[in-house]
Amino acid sequence: MLNFEFHNPTRIVFGQDTTSSLHELVPRNARVLILYGGQSAERNGTLAEVRKALGDRTHYEFGGIEPNPTFETLTKAVGQVHARDIDFLLAIGGGSVIDGTKFVAAAAKYAGDPWHILETVGSVVQEALPFGAVLTLSATGSEMNFNAVVTRKATQTKAFFASPHVFPQFSILDPTKTYTLPPRQLANGVIDAFTHVVEQYLTYPVEARVQDRFAEGLLQTLIEIGPKVVHDPADYDSRANMMWAAAMTLNGLIGAGVPQDWATHLVGHELTALYGLDHARTLAIVLPSMLRVRREGKRAKLLQYAERVWHITTGSEDARIDLAIEKTRDFFESLDVGTHLSDYGIAADAIEGLVQQLQAHGMTQLGEHSDVTLETSREVFEASL
Structure with missing residues (x-):
């Protein structure tokens, strides 16, 4: 067996009707940006559950993250983070949304060109915004790791990065969220x-x-x-x-x-x-x-x-x-x-x-x-x- 280090700090909250635990998991004074993909999160009621669980916390929403999240869309989300003084991110979706949120978390704290994060496979990442996830699609494992893949449409480049700074603080895994897929x-x-x-x-x-x-x-x-x-x-x-x-x-x-x-x-x-x-x-x-x-x-x-x-x-x-x-x-x-x-x-x-x-x-x-x-x-x- 090869030498290794193993550390996984992501807290998993697993089971039916667990979205309400956001009330305890998200810091009380957080300014939250909710990131999601298409309208399915709205139609199936997940966004409504999230809003209710966040209670009176200040929160904003950013939708439209693609199935293969693009650099172009995610940089717009980074702009929202800066404009709204966001200090906590919440991903609602599958691996693409969570991957995209990892990039936003890292890019929001990076002073240079955010594409450098992907060009260096994440080695330039020294800090990131904290975030959590509500999983709605089982596939990539992004809810419990520090990897992400992002596509740059302008150059048709699909690139990845990894950084221990982008482990989700927590992920909520409710299998019933997959029923309508x-x-x-x-x-x-x-x-x-x-x-x-x-x-x-x-x-x-x-x-x-x-x-x-x-x-x-x-x-x-x-x-x-x-x-x-x-x-x-x-x-x-x-x-x-x-x-x-x-x-x-x-x-x-x-x-x-x-x-x-x-x-x-x-x-x-x-x-x-x-x-x-x-x-x-x-x-x-x-x-x-x-x-x-x-x-x-x-x-x-x-x-x-x-x-x-x-x-x-x-x-x-x-x-x-x-x-x-x-x-x-x-x-x-x-x-x-x-x-x-x-x-x-x-x-x-x-x-x-x-x-x-x-x-x-x-x-x-x-x-x-x-x-x-x-x-x-x-x-x-x-x-x-």
Whole structure:
């Protein structure tokens, strides 16, 4: 097992009818900016609950944060923070809103060009506004970590940053908030959470038995409940397990002391930036091909994945690996998600532009061994057609 430090200060308040706890969690004298996405938070009553829980605290609202939050929109929110003398942020939504709020929290305290936060992957962040979250979509785990992804429309750049200063102080996780979500968003959440686990698990063995078993349990849970979450009427147990699993996939626990990959995410980002594909859809396209192209470097863990997650114990090593990758693709497709570029009208002539974007963004040595070159990424795109 590799050396590591683990610290997660986010307080989780989990369960039905817990939004009212904002009254105790938000400082009494806070000047609050509520950040949210579209009108669903208003329609489903979550914003009304939040306003009621805040009571007589001074608060303002900023809506319109996109599913892939943009630098351009978020800088407007930073302007509101300064204009209104805001000292506490409250994110109402899924990972995109929470990611965006993390950027606003950091940028509001940064004296330079806020894009530098993303150019330096967060190393320039020395402080941030405190914030909390009310989660309405289970997917990214942003409610319990210090990572965020932001897109700059002007340059079609999707960039990320991380800083311990942007851990949420608290996150409220009420599974009933997911009851009104459409199947597309639910499927995206399952795939996002699943791939988060894979990026930290399917690398190479380092005798991290605890982390491996945690990761395998999360994958099996998502396989069991994923189709039910997407296709069946909402029920508390499946949504509760989905919400907690998604948080656990990226809160630092299963990634402590193990090598991590993230090439699937970084390659997939270019599909979102250039073609507007949902983040999770890019993962469903890229992951099976990424595993196939890089099977030799991941052989030992792929065999472990085949046996422990998919219960594949017979056949040659190559046959077991092939079947495990195919079952992964089948799982995504069982959620009514396309797993090929052609499913989204993207043909072979798009590959060169995608590779050029990776080069422009410095994504030339990715993966746990830094051996995912531009040529490797090209192979992955070709295998994804």
